Amino acid sequence: MKIKAALLSKIHGDYTIENLRLAEPREDEVRVKLVASGICHSDEATRIGDSTIPFPAVLGHEGAGIVEFVGSEVKNIKVGDHVVMSYSYCGHCANCRTGLPAACNDWPALNSSGSRPDGSHVFNQEDGTPVSNFFYQSSFATHTLTKENNLIVVDKSADLRLVGTLGCGFLTGLGTVINGLKPTVGSSIAIFGTGAVGLAAMMAAKISGCSTIIAVDIHQSRLDIAKQLGATHLVDSSTGDTTKQIKAITDGLGVNYSVDTTGISAVMQTALNSMRTRGTMAPVAVTSKNMDINTFRQLVVSSKKIIGVLMGDAIPQISIPQLIKFYQEGRFPFDKLVKFYKLEEINQASKDSANGSTIKPILIIDEHYKN
Template sequence: MKAVAAVLREPRGPLRLEDVELDDPRAGEVIVRIAGVGICHTDLGACDGHVPLPLPVVLGHEGAGVVERVGADVTALQPGDHVVLTFDSCGACPTCRGGHPAYCREFVVRNSSGRRCDGSVTMRQGDADVHGSFLGQSSFTTHALASVRNAVRVNDDLPIALLGPLGCSLQTGAGAVLRVLAPEARSSLAVFGCGPVGMASVMAARAAGCTTIVAVDPDPGRRELALELGATVALDPEGVARGIRQLVPGGVDCAVETVGTAEVVDAALASLASPGRCATLGFRGPRNRIEIDQGHLLMGRTLTGVIEGDVDPHSFIGDLLALHRTGLFPFERLIATYPFEEIERAIEDTRRGAVLKPVLLMPGA
């Protein structure tokens, strides 16, 4: 099948729209006609070479669209089904069977090797390989090859072009709150960094019944939006740990850190009560050394890393859509749309913080 894809040929290089030939779906695979795809900071990190992918490569991992073809033995999906694409997992290892597919033992090879598990590529240009399978999909393209494991069926009365971010950034922030930290009703929670992941954490904290939700971000516009989405107070990062303790004597019960720097992780830990729990979500590449004050941990505080919200997307994306129907997860307020051919402008706007969650719309979407 022919497709048009945004191809990266060198680190920090441009993404150029080029014709590619998509492989036929094999057993367990599907081809999805992409309606819309979000741009995530993980895509930007891959563009900059922080994810060691072979080149040329097609990125994109927040795709959503309509199933167009299915491979052999695929019964869970059929042509015409609307799906949100997410990360891939094997479904058979102990962590997958235990309900933690984000920590699948085959996660790296399935999501960041640029190939299928057997070493084959999913796209070509003539005799030349084009690497794909990024987060099991490579959806910066008009058509993406995915599997039944990472294609989540959704109702066809939903705005499919806008749903892709549910498959990564939004489930990451919301899952960290609702599934990992799981704060009790009337508890307190602080969110450090109000990008799309942080905003999802704010909305999830509201849905969980937290009565004190502190949003921390240097951008006044983002602080204002966080207040509209459920935060009860919004603070500038300057002196934030002290400010939080003035607001919440003893510190907050939980914190979510979405930046990934030592300074922000330290501030998040310092804002906690004893005991208290902090989830770190900020991704700055697979090697990102930070130092923390052991005294934070000795006081009974916990720091845990979270990937993809530690959720099963096949159930959790439906949970988020249910919250959306009640008005508790209005994720569309984070989204700005761009035509697919303006992908470079969308990336630049993302890098300079002009938009929260850009979504590329495919022709005809």
């Protein structure tokens, strides 16, 4: 079938709205009509080449929509279901079967190879040129094909214009704290970068009972938002030595936990240095930058840890309904962070996200949808 999508043809290119051909769904696939999609930092990282995928491609991995077709092998999804889409996982490797789908052995192939496992493509240009998909969902499109494991059925009372954003950035931030760091009640944490992921991590720290929650950024407007959402202390890292400021807040000891969402080498180093003995750091940004450390001096002597947490170590089918519940209870007010754009405004939305003027852009793909 013919669809419309935002096509990205090269690294550092602009998106172009084009007509594409969507393949016939297979027995294990689901066709979804998109209502909306968030724009995530991972989309921008892929656009500028910090993360790789074959071009041309349709990006987008925070989609929400309505199921139009269900393959015969799909068991728990039906036509008409309202769904949020997240990452893909196989469901049968050892990690998946022990509740760690974000560590799926086939994660790279399923989410960033650009094709189905057999090498065929979900999208093609009208001249037959193959187009890569992304996270097996490619939500910057009017329709897409995806897998059952990508889908989270949500109540039809949930606003699909909002909840798609829970599929990656907000999921990563909350899950990094709750599932990865697992802070103890009364502990301290510093969040470096107060974009969507950082603010989600900060709200998760509050939900988890951290008593000292330090938001670190160079933008005062974002720090003001962090204060509204639960930060106990604010550090403008452009005004002085950030490590000294954090240690002053924590009686000279440093924080128990730190999360870096910036991917900037110097900031990651500061996130490590700002922790106390036995502190744990989670660097979660998609970045091409490196971090130089002396493992003995900076890790062994102080018993510090650096952990990798992909997609918040979350099981989307459990964590996304949990996020919606937190939102309904007023504990995760992510709607305060969003701004809506039309699909045709994707380049402006992408720029606004990259320069920080919009924390979480949402593309409205079906403008006729009503909640």
